[in-house]
Amino acid sequence: MSSIRWQTLRLRRRTSTAPTTTPMMNSNSITDIWNNLASAKEAGFTKRRIPVESPLYVYGTYRYPDNLYGIAFSHDSSRNIPADRFKSLKELEIQQMPDTSFEHRNLLQIQLRHTDCLGVFATLCTDLTEAVTRTSTEEAAIRVVLNQLEMWRTLFDRGLAAGLTPSEQQGLYGELHLLARMLRRNTGSKAAIIGYWVGCDKAMRDFQGRDWAIEVKTTSTNSSDRLTINGERQLDDSLLDRLFLYHLSVEVSRKNGQTLNREVEDLRKMLSDDAFILRQFNTCLTHAGYFDEHAPLYQDRCYKDRGGQAYRISGNFPRIVEQDLRNGVSNVTYVINTSACEGYQVSDTELFKQTIDHEGD
Structure with missing residues (x-):
């Protein structure tokens, strides 16, 4: 596996079960984060936190030199997330991995397989992030993420670049x-x-x-x-x-x-x-x-x-x-x-x- 460098916003390693809150993001935050991560050209998988009020930490992610963009949600590692049901989702890769910024937490990561429809993906990620901020518990936030992925299934199955028929x-x-x-x-x-x-x-x-x-x-x-x-x-x-x-x-x-x-x-x-x-x-x-x-x-x-x-x-x-x-x-x-x-x-x-x-x- 290529080397991994995890980027956070000066967050110390800790054992807290839920993230603290931060100010709401603007609509371009994830695009700005992607651009910053891409310009750094750090080998492997990198992430940076999106500053939103949410029961979950939300990150913009990037993998270099594969040029893969994504969004990730940090959650308690004891929580069972049925990510496997989205393995067939076209154009997206859904996976779980340890969140090395914190003990006892995992990342639910959603990654775009190519950049042909990066603008559309950014819109969807912003919509998903804003939906998560309207929840009050980690369980509710994860449920919103999974429900949104179900809604995305039709969009991605027909190909995001194709538009409406x-x-x-x-x-x-x-x-x-x-x-x-x-x-x-x-x-x-x-x-x-x-x-x-x-x-x-x-x-x-x-x-x-x-x-x-x-x-x-x-x-x-x-x-x-x-x-x-x-x-x-x-x-x-x-x-x-x-x-x-x-x-x-x-x-x-x-x-x-x-x-x-x-x-x-x-x-x-x-x-x-x-x-x-x-x-x-x-x-x-x-x-x-x-x-x-x-x-x-x-x-x-x-x-x-x-x-x-x-x-x-x-x-x-x-x-x-x-x-x-x-x-x-x-x-x-x-x-x-x-x-x-x-x-x-x-x-x-x-x-x-x-x-x-x-x-x-």
Whole structure:
């Protein structure tokens, strides 16, 4: 094994079971640490602490001359971390090793195998670090790290450099279109409205409130009257007071309309007066698979809105629900025609009255 030099922030070797707290980091800290470690050209694996308030020590890591960047979390060595379940994660290497800066502590290290998507990885690491700072115990912090790795699995399986597929871009555009309309109503706190957007976390429906939900379907011109429903539970309102389907029809072209990037920037401007809410929105974008590094991939795909229509899901609305399935049948994907849904149309005013406005009642 190559020589190892561990870099810390003047921390003495000790037997404490949990790290002390330090000030919050800025969004570029891990990039700065990587640059400093890389410029030092110390052979082997080096690490430097990211100054954050957390139950765990968090480090930026670098391996020279392999040019491998990573992030690591120090935890009590008696804690069993199931890192093996992430061995198949593409583009990342997950491993555990002793934290030689402290007795009785191990490092859970997440290392990028190449630098093709280092900017995206830095964004993910910053998001993960900020999530850990919101925990109060080491157990909760480790759980957040493992949960985030599960969320990353889909991103890394398809390759971080690839960006969103055209279908995913269109779907995200539709969700952001409705989110912007919700924010413009100014009926509640912006933070609450951003919190209703759960589609970014691959939830069953795209917007979820206390007792209501909205599923957004965005179709292009060639299939504007056909909506694909994913699963027998997506249009099942049995556990909700109110469930709605919002259909946005768009025309896709290279020149005419608004790009996904522009929709993102418009929303950021709308939220720019509150740094916390803007950070909340940017975290949601990350979970949805949108990264600024991929913006050039989306700049030639434009959407021109052709109109939106909301439907109240109830009664005999054309759908398949779990109770309709025979034993052994599940994960059903099916298509409904909007022409069969006309009797369930509701106005936009009614849609918002029964969802985001209702939260304030």
